[in-house]
Amino acid sequence: MTIDRDALVSERILQSMRDGVIAIDLSGTIIMFNEAAGAILGRDAKEVLGRPFGQEFMLDERFDDFNELVLKAVYDAEVVHSTEVVIRDGEERTDLAMSSSFLTHVDEAGEQQRFGVVVVFSDVTEQRKRRKLKRLFGEYVDPRIVEQILSRGEDTESRRADMTVSFVDMRDFTGWSERLPARELTDLLNQFLAAVTRPIGEEGGITDKYIGDAAMACWGPPFTNADTQAADACRAALGQVAAVDALRAELMGRDFPGAGRLDAVVGVATGNVLTGDIGPPSSRNFTVIGNAVNLAARLQDVAKIYGQRVLVAEETRNRAGDAFAYRELDRITVRGSVQPVRVFAVLGAAGAVSEATLAYAAEYEAALALLHAREFCAAHERFAALVEKAPEDRSSKLMLSRSETLAAEPPTEEWDGVFHHGTVKLI
Numbered sequence: 001m002t003i004d005r006d007a008l009v010s011e012r013i014l015q016s017m018r019d020g021v022i023a024i025d026l027s028g029t030i031i032m033f034n035e036a037a038g039a040i041l042g043r044d045a046k047e048v049l050g051r052p053f054g055q056e057f058m059l060d061e062r063f064d065d066f067n068e069l070v071l072k073a074v075y076d077a078e079v080v081h082s083t084e085v086v087i088r089d090g091e092e093r094t095d096l097a098m099s100s101s102f103l104t105h106v107d108e109a110g111e112q113q114r115f116g117v118v119v120v121f122s123d124v125t126e127q128r129k130r131r132k133l134k135r136l137f138g139e140y141v142d143p144r145i146v147e148q149i150l151s152r153g154e155d156t157e158s159r160r161a162d163m164t165v166s167f168v169d170m171r172d173f174t175g176w177s178e179r180l181p182a183r184e185l186t187d188l189l190n191q192f193l194a195a196v197t198r199p200i201g202e203e204g205g206i207t208d209k210y211i212g213d214a215a216m217a218c219w220g221p222p223f224t225n226a227d228t229q230a231a232d233a234c235r236a237a238l239g240q241v242a243a244v245d246a247l248r249a250e251l252m253g254r255d256f257p258g259a260g261r262l263d264a265v266v267g268v269a270t271g272n273v274l275t276g277d278i279g280p281p282s283s284r285n286f287t288v289i290g291n292a293v294n295l296a297a298r299l300q301d302v303a304k305i306y307g308q309r310v311l312v313a314e315e316t317r318n319r320a321g322d323a324f325a326y327r328e329l330d331r332i333t334v335r336g337s338v339q340p341v342r343v344f345a346v347l348g349a350a351g352a353v354s355e356a357t358l359a360y361a362a363e364y365e366a367a368l369a370l371l372h373a374r375e376f377c378a379a380h381e382r383f384a385a386l387v388e389k390a391p392e393d394r395s396s397k398l399m400l401s402r403s404e405t406l407a408a409e410p411p412t413e414e415w416d417g418v419f420h421h422g423t424v425k426l427i
Helices: 006-014 037-039 053-057 061-075 125-139 143-152 174-178 180-203 229-253 291-306 315-324 355-372 376-389 394-408
Strands: 020-025 030-033 080-091 092-106 111-122 160-172 205-213 216-220 264-278 285-289 310-313 323-331 340-348
Touching: 006 205, 020 037, 020 061, 020 092, 037 111, 053 061, 061 080, 061 092, 061 111, 080 160, 092 125, 092 291, 125 229, 160 174, 160 180, 160 229, 160 291, 180 205, 180 229, 205 285, 216 291, 229 264, 229 315, 229 323, 229 340, 264 291, 264 315, 285 315, 291 310, 291 340, 291 394, 310 315, 315 323, 315 340, 323 394, 340 355, 355 376, 355 394, 376 394
Parallel strands: 264 310
Antiparallel strands: 020 030, 020 111, 080 092, 092 111, 160 216, 160 264, 205 216, 264 285, 310 340, 323 340
């Protein structure tokens, strides 16, 4: 018995292919039908082989688009047809990328003669879904979030991880909304959000969402390096205020109304958060939730009270390390939390902050230490000297008022130096 090795190799290759392959002779008989074609089209390859194509597929309206391309391949003069078609079965949809070409042989006269067509197709349903999702959300959602959602498929399980979260906010947005017509306000807001979003991406962060005039971002697994997340977020925060400075100068150059008042504040916190698709099935949103998110949002708010542009929690400051210069401002609890936290202003990158600014920060921290040691009169004297030196410094003025109150009416022994924002008056 002679074995046709070429035919055997061809058969093995055909059956191992992931693409479906169908060959039809000019009488309409199926002369080739591999297992992948059967899996994609829902047919038993052994049963349809040798059967008329028309009987197997033409009477089933699910295959209308598929049949149209096959007929074109049989009857049209074009050598190759390529397109995408859809097979529908109720609410189920399968997208196929198809191509066809002639089957030919050389006759006795040396002429190429057509004896059938071969159709090759692949299931591109998932690829099409990916393209659609990227097209729908690519302008609004960080592509890494899209990829994360797509790569998980049906796995929507939420995960816990340490992440760093930041909120950046336009100062005095209410005032802007009262001063500007709707079109100019929208234009300003779009420019502002564009300016503060760029540094997030440049430092590897994920822009999670926009909330009115604020932008929320996060750093950490599964998107960015766990070890550098806090430092990356701090660099992004400094980049954001620098970008707003540049935007302010540009708007002033264009005589934009009130441009000189444009400013931003940033709050940054690090901690354990829940990441995943949050919300009802009809409106799910990939986001992060947890105490660190709440803290970052509140720090953004209280940064305005302290007159600082970038405020970070102690955990963020510890993880970011000596890459930046800081000034400890206070020990506080924020609205919605009872956990005390030390908060720091980020003054700039290490080595880029003036000696005068560093000296002022050291004097402030020395006065703050006196306050926490219950030496209220001494602290008051120090803060008074700081206010005299820098009358515009809101943090020193705040502490001057607080130390004066504490010196006049010393607190009980249980006083821990923590100021509770959102529960008592500021001063």
